[in-house]
Amino acid sequence: SFAIGGVDRQNKLSSRKRLPTPFAFHAAQDFRTPMNLLNGFRRSKSAASHRGGAQMTWASRTLTSSFSQTRLFLKRQLWIWPIIALVVLTALGWGVNRAIESTMKASMESELRTLLNVETAMLQRWMTTQERNAESMANNGEVRRLVADLLAAEQGDAEGAPADQATLIKSLSGSLGPAMTSHGYIGFNVLNRTKTIVASSSPELIGLQVSQGIEAAVAKSLDGATSVVAPFPSRAAIVDHEGIAQTGVPTMFVTAPVRDENLQVVAVLALRIQPERDFTRILELGRIGDSGETYAFDRNGLMLSNSRFEKRLMVLGLLPEGGQAMLHLLVRDPGGNLEEGYRRRQLPSNSPFTRMVAAAGAGQPGVDVEGYRDYRGVPVVGAWTWLENYDFGLAVEVDKAEAFLPLTILKRTFWGLLGLLVLSSLAIFVFTIMLARLQQQARASAIEAKQLGQYKLEQKLGEGAMGVVYKGQHAMLRRPTAIKLLDADKVTDESIARFEREVQITSQLSHPNTVAIYDYGRTPEGVFYYAMEYIEGIDLQALVDQYGPQPPGRVIHLLRQICGSLYEAHSKGMVHRDIKPANLMLTRRGGESDVMKVLDFGLVKARDEDGGEKAAGLAGTPLYMSPEAIQMPASVDACSDLYAVGAVGYFLLTGRPVFEASSVVELCQKHIDEPPTPPSERLGKPLPVELETAILACLEKSRAKRPQTARDLAQRLERCPIAAEWTVDYAESWWSQHDRGRAPTVGQASTASNEYAATIAHK
Numbered sequence: 044s045f046a047i048g049g050v051d052r053q054n055k056l057s058s059r060k061r062l063p064t065p066f067a068f069h070a071a072q073d074f075r076t077p078m079n080l081l082n083g084f085r086r087s088k089s090a091a092s093h094r095g096g097a098q099m100t101w102a103s104r105t106l107t108s109s110f111s112q113t114r115l116f117l118k119r120q121l122w123i124w125p126i127i128a129l130v131v132l133t134a135l136g137w138g139v140n141r142a143i144e145s146t147m148k149a150s151m152e153s154e155l156r157t158l159l160n161v162e163t164a165m166l167q168r169w170m171t172t173q174e175r176n177a178e179s180m181a182n183n184g185e186v187r188r189l190v191a192d193l194l195a196a197e198q199g200d201a202e203g204a205p206a207d208q209a210t211l212i213k214s215l216s217g218s219l220g221p222a223m224t225s226h227g228y229i230g231f232n233v234l235n236r237t238k239t240i241v242a243s244s245s246p247e248l249i250g251l252q253v254s255q256g257i258e259a260a261v262a263k264s265l266d267g268a269t270s271v272v273a274p275f276p277s278r279a280a281i282v283d284h285e286g287i288a289q290t291g292v293p294t295m296f297v298t299a300p301v302r303d304e305n306l307q308v309v310a311v312l313a314l315r316i317q318p319e320r321d322f323t324r325i326l327e328l329g330r331i332g333d334s335g336e337t338y339a340f341d342r343n344g345l346m347l348s349n350s351r352f353e354k355r356l357m358v359l360g361l362l363p364e365g366g367q368a369m370l371h372l373l374v375r376d377p378g379g380n381l382e383e384g385y386r387r388r389q390l391p392s393n394s395p396f397t398r399m400v401a402a403a404g405a406g407q408p409g410v411d412v413e414g415y416r417d418y419r420g421v422p423v424v425g426a427w428t429w430l431e432n433y434d435f436g437l438a439v440e441v442d443k444a445e446a447f448l449p450l451t452i453l454k455r456t457f458w459g460l461l462g463l464l465v466l467s468s469l470a471i472f473v474f475t476i477m478l479a480r481l482q483q484q485a486r487a488s489a490i491e492a493k494q495l496g497q498y499k500l501e502q503k504l505g506e507g508a509m510g511v512v513y514k515g516q517h518a519m520l521r522r523p524t525a526i527k528l529l530d531a532d533k534v535t536d537e538s539i540a541r542f543e544r545e546v547q548i549t550s551q552l553s554h555p556n557t558v559a560i561y562d563y564g565r566t567p568e569g570v571f572y573y574a575m576e577y578i579e580g581i582d583l584q585a586l587v588d589q590y591g592p593q594p595p596g597r598v599i600h601l602l603r604q605i606c607g608s609l610y611e612a613h614s615k616g617m618v619h620r621d622i623k624p625a626n627l628m629l630t631r632r633g634g635e636s637d638v639m640k641v642l643d644f645g646l647v648k649a650r651d652e653d654g655g656e657k658a659a660g661l662a663g664t665p666l667y668m669s670p671e672a673i674q675m676p677a678s679v680d681a682c683s684d685l686y687a688v689g690a691v692g693y694f695l696l697t698g699r700p701v702f703e704a705s706s707v708v709e710l711c712q713k714h715i716d717e718p719p720t721p722p723s724e725r726l727g728k729p730l731p732v733e734l735e736t737a738i739l740a741c742l743e744k745s746r747a748k749r750p751q752t753a754r755d756l757a758q759r760l761e762r763c764p765i766a767a768e769w770t771v772d773y774a775e776s777w778w779s780q781h782d783r784g785r786a787p788t789v790g791q792a793s794t795a796s797n798e799y800a801a802t803i804a805h806k
Contacts, residue, residue: 126472129464136457144450148412151446154331155426156410159439162329162337163428169321170297170433173314174269176226177299180219181312189215190233190301190310193241212242212249223314230279230315233301234261241310245279254278257296257313259434264298264311272296273339273435274318274347276370281315293318293369318369323348326437334423334442338368339435344400346372347435352419355382359419361391372418374400374438380420387420403427403436414443498526498562498574510542514577517561524561525578529571539571546573549644551615555632556608556639578640580630581781583695587624592698592726595734596769597637599760601629602692604639606757609688612644613681613753619644620679622687623667624694636774665707666700667691670715670744682746685756689741689749696722696730701742715744733763 180186189211196207219231230244238253238261253261256275263270277294295316300308316322322339326348329337339347350356350368357364359381362371375394379385387394396404398415408428417423417440425440444451500513504525515526529542543563550560563573583601587593593601605627612619621643632638665673669686672679693701701719704710719742723730737759743749750756760766 126468129461129468132461132464136461140450140454140457143453144447147447147450151424152410152412152426155412155424155439155441158329158331158337159426159428159437162326162439163430163437165325165328166322166437167430169325170271173226173271173297173316174299176222177297177312177314178269180222180314181299181301183218183222185218186215186312187301187303189218190242190312191303193233194235194309197235197241208241215242216244226314227317227320228314229281229317232296232313232315234311234313236265236309238262238265243279244315248279251278257298260296260298261311261313264300265308267300267308269297269299271316271433272298273341273433274322274369277315295322318348323369327351329439332441332445334421334445335440337437337439338374339437340374340400340403341435342404344374344396344404345370346374346418355419361418374418376416377418377420378416380416380422382419382421385420399425399427399438399440400436403429403438406431412446498524498572500526515574517574523577524574525576526572526574542571542573545644548617549575552608552611552617552644554608554611556604556641557611558628558640558642578628578630580628580640583624583627583629583691586629587694587698593695594769595696595731595763596765596767597774598692598695599734599763599766600637600769600774601627601639601695602688603757603760603766605641605688605691606753606760608639608641609681609684610753610757613684617644618679618681619684619687620672621664622684622691623664624691627691631778636771636778637769665710665714666702668711668714669746671746673711673714680746681752682749685741685749685753686743688753688756689738692734692738693719693722693725693742696734696738697725699725718744731763731765734760734765737763 193208193211193215196211215233216231223229223231231242232240232244232248233242234253235241238258240248240251240253243249254275257272260270260272272295274293274295276291278290280288280290281292281294295318296313297316298311298313301310301312303309326337326339329335330351336351337348338350341347346368348369350372353362353366353368356362356368356372357366361381362368373391373394374397375391376397377385377387377391377394378389379387381387395401397417398411399417402409406429408426410426412424414422414424417425422443423440424443424446425438427436427438429436497518498515499518500515502514504512504514506512511528513526513528515524516522517524529539546560546563549558550563553559558578559576561574561576565571581589605622609619609622619641622641626641626643628640628642630638630640632640667687667690669679669683672683690701702710702713702717704713719739722735722738737750737756740759741749741756750759
């Protein structure tokens with residue numbers, strides 16, 4: 044069985060007896076996965092909250108490791124960057140779009156409100172002017188006299204009244220004519236207090252009651268106020284906008300009270316206004332863009348002005364051919380966009396008011412830039428108000444598509460660029476996958492060819508988190524060699540740097556108990572590898588798993604060799620940081636048995652040229668980790684390695700680790716706070732006092748109380764009375780049985796062990 048530093052021994056250990064604790068040996072493997080550690084920390088957080096120091100240290104290290112791995116992953120996976128850019132650009136575009144849309148809506152709201160206010164002010168000013176003109180004409184002395192005579196004639200002799208009335212009407216018309224011409228009035232009516240027309244520019248109206256369209260205004264004037272009447276269909280024949288005299292033509296009136304000598308209202312003067320001349324013209328000034336319009340409407344949603352879309356309304360069937368929107372078009376929601384082919388499902392008179400008409404008629408002026416359907420069903424934005432004194436409303440509207448056209452263009456441009464980025468990301472992703480597959484195939488082909496430069500691969504020995512180990516030999520020297528390959532799927536700058544670091548650091552060490560490095564290189568296919576001495580034997584983890592606790596003399600023999608390797612490393616300013624049974628290989632070398640080899644310097648900490656510290660990876664395995672490595676990872680030193688050596692010796696003597704726990708956090712806390720149980724008490728039988736004392740000295744919580752160098756520990760072990768009891772003969776006997784496959788399992792004793800025990804008992 045072969046094992047080498049950093050190689051996963053899971054397959055090799057699958058048939059062995061596991062440690063009897065829930066945590067077991069593979070906690071060390073779990074520890075190497077940051078998310079496993081973080082999950083363990085979370086599960087035990089509430090139960091061990093009072094142990095804040097250790098938990099926070101481990102959590103901090105775990106999160107840092109996770110961030111580092113994420114950064115390295117992103118650095119390697121080039122295809123991920125377009126996707127990240129896509130996500131960032133989408134979020135940025137969404138935010139910019141929201142900001143621009145919000146700004147544009149605020150600007151549009153301000154523009155609509157301003158335009159509405161201007162239109163309202165202009166219209167009110169015009170109507171105020173009409174009221175003043177009418178009031179001035181009604182207060183004219185000649186007009187007042189003629190009106191008084193008309194009223195008297197109406198109440199006088201029946202025979203003379205008609206002739207006198209006609210004369211008086213003619214005189215009144217002549218008196219009003221210049222002012223009417225000056226102010227653009229096209230007719231007049233005089234009504235008595237019973238609201239009967241007693242004089243008119245349209246003789247057919249004389250004697251008729253006031254029409255419904257101006258009744259409210261006449262009533263106001265009889266109470267002494269002037270008023271302007273919104274457009275309504277005339278009863279008299281009036282020349283329309285096409286030059287044809289007909290009834291039902293839109294007309295307006297301004298009414299003013301006529302007073303007698305006692306200043307009492309005796310009649311009402313109503314002056315006819317042509318809406319198309321000023322009223323409609325003022326509203327047409329409020330048209331913005333290609334779709335904006337300003338119009339008036341009454342409480343029933345009847346449009347009181349013209350529409351700029353009259354030709355389209357004829358095509359849509361909302362107006363008869365040659366008709367006009369004023370007094371014919373209902374401002375109601377058809378339920379869909381008629382311009383896009385929507386077919387309404389009910390008559391216009393049964394359709395609901397548009398949002399604007401409903402709000403204005405309820406006396407709720409407002410602005411809507413989110414959009415609502417107008418009388419064409421087209422989404423529009425608008426502002427509206429209600430003129431209570433004149434009993435009609437005003438609205439300013441513009442198609443939403445035109446109002447937010449710049450935003451639409453911006454969105455289309457953004458989504459177009461986003462689409463190109465998506466296509467680019469897909470192309471890069473596909474290219475990266477193809478390139479990765481080609482590289483992987485090239486590496487796999489190189490490995491399948493069993494040839495790496497001057498080395499020929501023979502068989503796969505193991506596989507770990509970072510690489511694969513093959514047994515091979517040098518093509519020329521024919522020397523058996525262990526060749527470690529960096530996993531082709533995990534080739535990153537960080538892994539390559541760590542791979543090179545492990546080689547460079549290990550190659551500086553020449554102690555016979557340290558694994559020797561022969562070569563390092565990279566094939567043309569991109570396969571990184573290094574060659575080291577081939578070690579055929581068994582690691583200490585497997586030794587205890589298969590054969591149980593080891594004799595004290597053998598433990599001393601093995602620990603002294605470990606100390607020799609570490610002393611050289613420590614002398615060069617290096618700290619191993621991951622001393623554990625799985626990294627300690629027992630083999631035969633140069634005709635000697637029980638030769639120890641220290642492996643896996645991948646986590647070693649060294650001093651760089653500038654005197655600063657640099658560490659690679661996580662600092663060891665928690666089953667054998669010193670308290671300071673848990674609490675202050677950057678402060679580990681040679682004494683930290685000696686703590687791990689003591690933990691390994693404890694494991695060899697008892698067959699169990701120093702501390703057992705159900706979680707990593709609990710295990711680390713025990714290393715920090717809890718004193719270890721003496722090995723003899725744990726084993727249930729006495730052990731040499733000097734050896735037990737040396738082991739417990741290594742496991743002191745304070746570094747000052749531990750042996751200060753590996754040589755100090757080796758000398759202390761050498762002074763144990765039983766240090767020389769494990770002889771070459773015992774070792775050779777044990778290895779002979781091991782090689783023949785007859786070595787005893789746990790609970791049994793080998794011949795070498797029996798002989799050794801008998802010797803110790805005799806002495």
